[in-house]
Amino acid sequence: MSRGTQERVRSNASKTMGIKLDGGINAISLNKDATQVVAAGRQVFKIFHIEEMGFRERIDLRVGRMNLNYSCNDVAWHPSKDELIATGATNGAVITWDLNKPQGNKMDQVFSDHKRTVHKVSFHPKEWYMLFSGSNDGSMKFFDLRSNKCETTYGNGQSECIRDVQCSPHQYFILAATLDNGHIQFWDYRVPDKVLLDFPGHNGPAFNLDWHPEESKWIATCGRDKIIKIWRWEGHGNVLEPEYTIYAIASVNHIKWRPEKKYHIASCSGVVDHTICVWDVRRSYMPFAVFEEHKDIVTGIAWRQDPHVFLSGSKDSMLFQHKFKDAKRPAESANPVGVSMSIYDDVCHAFNKSSARTSMQSQQNYASTNFPMRFRRTPEVSEQYERYESSLLVHEQKEVKFSESFIKSAKRYILTGKPFPELCEHNAQVAMDLGRHQIAQTWRMLRLFYCTDTASATPPVYTNKGIPPTEANDSDKDISAPQFALNHLPSHHDFLNPTASSAIDSTGVTDDNESIVSDSEHDHPSYGAPMRGKRRHRSHDGAVDFYFPLGEGEEEEEEEEEEEGGVFGRYGDEMQEWNDYAGLPTEAFGQRHEIQDRPPSPDRLQDRIRPESPVVPLLDLEPTAMTMNSQLFPSARSLNQTPSKQLPELQLSIKFTPIVVNMLSDYAEQGDVQMAVSAFIVLDSKIRNEISSEIQEQWFMSYIDLLSRFKLWCVSNQVIKLSKHPAIEILNQQSTTIYTKCNRCNQTLEKLSWVCCQKNRQSFTNPCSICHLPVKGLYAWCQGCSHGGHLEHIREWLKTNQYCPTGCGHQCEYT
Amino acid sequence: MFKAKSISAEHKDLIHDVAFDFYGQRMATCSSDQSVKVWDLGEDGEWHCTASWKTHSGSVWRVTWAHPEFGQVLASCSFDRTAVVWEEMVGDSKPNERGKHHWAQRAMLVDSRTSVSDVKFAPHHLGLQLATCSADGIVRIYEAPEVTNLATMNLQTELQTKLSCSCLSWNPSRVHPPMIAIGSDSSDPSGGGKVQIYEYKENERKWQKIDTLNVITEAVHDLAFSPNLGRSYHMLAVATKDVRIMTLKPMRRDQFVGSTRIEIRQAAQLVDFKQSQVWRVSWNVTGTILAASSDDGFVRLFKANYLDNWKCIQELKGSDGGPSPALVPSMTGGMHSRQDYPTHRGRNTSSSANQQQQQNGASATREQSNAPQGGRSRYPFMTL
Incomplete structure (x- = not known):
């Protein structure tokens, strides 16, 4: 005991040092x-x-x-x-x-x-x-x-080559050896012809062993399998199971128990790793201390009869004496907690079980040490081992969900297809319903600034039942963007009289527009075309023809339209047109989709961003827009005829424009890019030239990213379409083709998806694999073997079977 | 209000990192027990472990998801000096293991000579790029020349930071040049600032250090850029003994003078952590709420009020079961949101009110709906 104390004193005086040999x-x-x-x-x-x-x-x-x-x-x-x-x-x-x-x-x-x-x-x-x-x-x-x-x-x-042999310090006659084939042997040295116990301890060579200096039954072995195993051998001849297992990062060449610390063992590696690790055998994966002085692999470890000092030799010719206090403690730099927030504001939290348990009572202890994680060096504490384990909690956000209001807003906002004041009013009401009062007020203010309609300038009286419940929204959402369905919502006039006239009104409007719709249908392809693309094949012989030819010569027309028609009119038409198609389509093949190859070419940019002051476009666009409005909505007609009435209003809006721009930027700065983009789309030409193209792009991209995180693909597509920003618009024109092939001859189908033109000239192909009839409607198609058929049939089949119904041997998966 | 749900993780040692995926419906955990587990949110609203496999031969420090456009891809980094890219294989699950997913090892990045402390995928508009940083202070940026071939990741750049690195974060903004922040856990205060900012210079085609945050001299354990979402500036949360929120405002091109191109300001220093260390920070999807977890087992949520004062709005206690005490009733901004309209104030100090409503205080919302609608007469606009 007294010698131990002397050792301690001496070792405290010594230090980490090395000498080059x-x-x-x-x-x-x-x-x-x-x-x-x-x-x-x-x-x-x-x-x-x-x-x-x-x-x-x-x-x-x-x-x-x-x-x-x-x-x-x-x-x-x-x-x-x-x-x-x-x-x-x-x-x-x-x-x-x-x-x-x-x-x-x-x-x-x-x-x-x-x-x-x-x-x-x-x-x-x-x-x-x-x-x-x-x-x-x-x-x-x-x-x-x-x-x-x-x-x-x-x-x-x-x-097999013998790697190590050592006599037990406690059992006089016992000898242990490790072999190159991973076996561990125990011998009685008096009996050279009979091994006491021979069992495979490691995969690959077992390089080293060490008897525990105090625990007479314990022996540690290590090997190329990167594992240190602690065995308890009672002297019998049965195969052992390891008491403890330590997983090192590389093959372990040497191990040495730390004196006076029952559970500590030092190890060094034979390849890659040049460090010496000291492990607590109860913690399998994390070394207790690491010594990094050597530059090459370490070949020898020797403790100086003192748990705090040891020597090591290495292939780098260095002989080092290591002090324990100079060690790195990986457990201290390893973080004990993890946290992540999902897009639904759920918080996932992983934390050390023991730290959470003790955090309260040991608060004052923490004050004295920076690292509550670390092992205390006093032997009393290191004897009380705490398991290192984490709890995993998911805190689910239950009450105020950003995601909820975001998704609802995204789905319910109407961005186009109605006169400006109605859009604002509707969106304000949506915001109101979701309890977002500030947003609602912003929408109403936008309407006040830019609306020339004096009737709507006086705020309508709101009742809480202003918006009918949106079942249409829910039932329709798998086939169409919910905005479309919401066209049936009452216009702002109806808020005064919420129950009566909504249905009549909206159908009336549709009728009014019939002529315009049919005109414009030829001029520019329809908004609802992708949807109709889907419907079309439902009605037509199972055709799945997603090949959209590029529109030629349409660009000019569209330009013209923009100049003369103004924006409301145009999209208004399209919305109405879509409404017409909401029932059964009248023809099998719809208009071609409005697809243009839109490279962000500079000349096109110039077309859009006018060099003049922002006042000019406002002045020359507004009247046409208003005329359009007045055609669409007779109620507004009388108010907007004369330019003299418009002028002060316009000036007002011009005056407000910088503020509105500021406000939108502000929403964006605050992280509400949804408001910024929605208002921007609704305001459209009133503000487009006031905001730099880069910022527009940034907003749109951010919003689209956000929408796609919530899987709001339809809304996202609508926003892309309405962005009128060349860099954004190209987004929905990438990879729009689906290639199909004949499931008999494996040739690609070029023109039509149900007729194979290659070998058997013009023969019908790709029927339903189950009922062998042509598929009308949704076709479930295995991308692996190109077989498939009616969605329902395939679904049924794959519920009970793993393999393709045709017997082609492919393991299809229904997702 | 949060409802805590305990998951039996069954990792055999500490969990070092958790990560939600892009859609918030999968979760990955990694642990010192050398394994990574993937959890899927089932139809029943519970999290189910769908994969668990040994990834490394050392503690796994971090796990991170790639953007789903590259497939279901994870990267992990470890004490064993490697970082590995994993890809989920669909379709070849054995019949008796339905529901268990197989993750195949793709690229293995073995350039580091020391423990790899962090790995992060670049924002997806930069393609399939991956940055790692290691304890010897080297940051490596890898790129997959073909996004379909994850097995090949070429080392593009090695940056010597000269400080032991603990964490890194990509700036998610797509309109600004690629930017990385790197934190060091070196505890030596004389080493200067512990957070370095690197930016990719397009014309020189290389990464350059553009700034060091000299205000932060303590060991940095984690840092995270907030989602950008159309902001004109970037926010960087830095976890040390406390949490700092830094704003990085890129200067406009015409104001470009000398070498400083970003203006860095400390927006907040959050010191609610008593004596514990903060180890991880995470932003919500809009970058308006910051979650910080410290080793006392708490997660604290922070949010800025209308004056840009960051306040702790909630403390989530990490205990098994038991309700989480809502510490601060999160009303700091609620009162003001009714009174002040954003544009009335300066750019940075305004209009968090709407967000207070959106995300934060349920009580704020309730209170406001009781407020008289006549409030509209107080529009500051009317006075213009």
Whole structure:
């Protein structure tokens, strides 16, 4: 005990230090009181005094004529005799050295019994004359230093190379060995012809073993399988199960128990990893301390009879003494918690179970240490081991969900297809319903600024039942964007009289527009075309023809339309047109989709962004828009006829425009890009030129990204379409083609999806694989084997079967 | 109000990172037990572990999802000095293992000589790029030349930060040049600022350090750029002993003078953590709420009020079961949202009111719906 205290004092004075030797070190060993160290390698064999400030060379044992006997693979200092050292050489020689020899060569005995490299020499801990060795030739030998002869050979017949052999410090007759095939053997050294226990402990070579210095039953082994295993051997002959397992990051070459710390063991690796790790065996994955001084693989570890100081030798020729306080503690830099927020504002939280439990009562403890995670160094604490385990919690946001109001707003906002004041009013009401009062007010203010309709300038009286419930929204959402369905919502006039006139009104409007609709239908392809594309094949012989030819010559027309028609009119038409198609389509093939190849070419940009001041477009666009309005909505007609009435209103809106721009930017800055983009789309030409194209792009892209995170593809597509920004519009014109192939001849179908033109000229192909009839409506198509059929049939089939109904052997998956 | 739901993770050591995917319906966890688990939100609203596999031969520090346009792809990084890209394989699940998903190893990035402390995919508009940083201070940026071939990731750049790196974050903005922030957990305060900002210079085709945040000298454990969403500036949350929120405002081109191109300001320093360290920060989807978790087992949520004052709005206690106490009744902004209209104030200090309504105080919303509608007469606009 008193010696222990002295050791502590001495070690506290010592420090981390190193010395460079002439060559790579293969092994090190300490003398009995741990004041001297011998380092041995192929080119080096020296003894050093360990002093406070550094190593002092005591003797170089490489003297005289060099031969392979000096090329040491292992070295062992005798545990009680300070003058006796044994080495194992690469040529198979086991050599003893007598340091008391007066001059020159200290070599004492050379045993040449091994035929191959000797991996390990070790003394018996109690009997001074017993020296054991293990070699590549597959045998262990016992040398008696009294007679200087090899007395016994163990395991002579086996071919596997012996990596390590050590006597138990607690059981007098017991010897353990590890082999290249991963086996671990226990021997009684008196019985050379019978192994007590031989069992496979590792995958691949087992490199090293170490008996626990205090726990007599414990033995640790390590190997190339990157695992350190702690076994408890009771002396029986049954195969063992490891008590503890440690997973290192690389193959483990050496292990050494830490003195006085029951659960600690040091390890070093044979490849890649140049660090020395000290593990707590109860924590399998995280080293307790890491020493990073070496630049090459570490080959030897020796504790200085003190848990805080040890020496190590490495292939980088360095001999180091390590102080425990200079170690890195990976557990401290490893974070004990994880947190992530989902788009639905749910918070996932992982945290250390024990820290959460103790956090409250040990608050004051934390005040004194920066790192509550760390092991305390006092042995009392390290004995009380806490399991390192995390709890995982998902905190679900239950009340105020951003996502909810975002999704509802996105679905219910109407961005186009109605006169401006109605859009504003509707959107305001949507915001109101969702409890977003500020947004609602913003919408109403926008209407006030820009609306020339004096009737609507006076705020209508709102009732809470202003908006009818939107069942249409829900039932329709899988086939169409809900905005379309919401066209049936009452216009702002109806808010005064919410129950009566909505249906009549909206149908009336449709009728009014009939002529315009049919005109415009030819001029520019319809908004609802993609939807009709889907409907079309439902009605027509299972055709799945998604090939949209590019529109030619339509661009000019569209330009013209924009100039003269204004924006409301145009999209208004299209909306109405869509309404017409909401029932059964009247023709099998609809208009071609408005697809233009829109490269963001500079000339097109110039078309859009006018060089003049923003006032001009407002002045020349507004009247046409108003005329359009007045045609569409007779109620507004009388109010907007004369320019004299418009002028002050226009000036008002011009005056407000910078403020509105500011306000939209502000919404964007605050993270509400939805408001910014929605208002921008609704305001459209009133404000388009006031906001730089880059900012528009940024807003649109952000909003589209956000929509796609919530899987609001229809809304997203509508926004893309309404963006009128060349960089955004190209988004929905990428990869719009679906290629199909004949499921009989594997040829691609070029013109029509149900007729194979290749081999069997014009033959019908791709019927339903189950009922063999042509498919009208949705066709479920396996992308792997190109078989398929009626959605329902395929769904039914794959509920109970894994393989394709045609028997082609493909394992189809219905998702 | 949050409802806590405990999941039995069954990791054998500490969980170091959790990550939701793009759609918020999958979750990945990684742990020191060398494994990664993937959790899917089932129809029943519960999280089910659909995959669990050994990823590394060391502690797995981080796990991160790629944008779904590249497929179901994860990357993990580890103490064993590697980072690995994983891809979920569909279709070849064995019949008896239906519901268990197979994740196949794709690229293995073995350039680091020390523990890889963080791995992050670039924002998807930059293609399939991946940045890693390691304890020896090297940041590596990899790129897949073909997005369909995840097995090949070419090392594009190596940046020497000269400080042991612990975390990195990509700036998600698509209109600004690519930018990365790198944090160091070196605890030596003399080493200067612990957060470095790198930007990709298009004309020189290389990454350049453009700034070091000298105000932060403590060890940095995590940092995160907020989602951009059309803001003209970037927000960066930095987790140290406390949490700092930095704003990075890119200067307009015409104001470009010398080498400083971004104006960096500390918007907030959040110090509600008592004596514990903050280890992870995470933004919500709009970048308006910040979650910070510290080693006392709490998650604290922060939000800015209309004056841009960041306040703790909720503390979530990480205990198994038991309700989470709503610490601060989150009313700081609620009162003002009724009184002040945004544009009346300066650009940065205005109009968080709508968001207060959207996301935050349920009580705020309730209170406002009781407010008289006549409030509209107080529009500041009318006075113009």
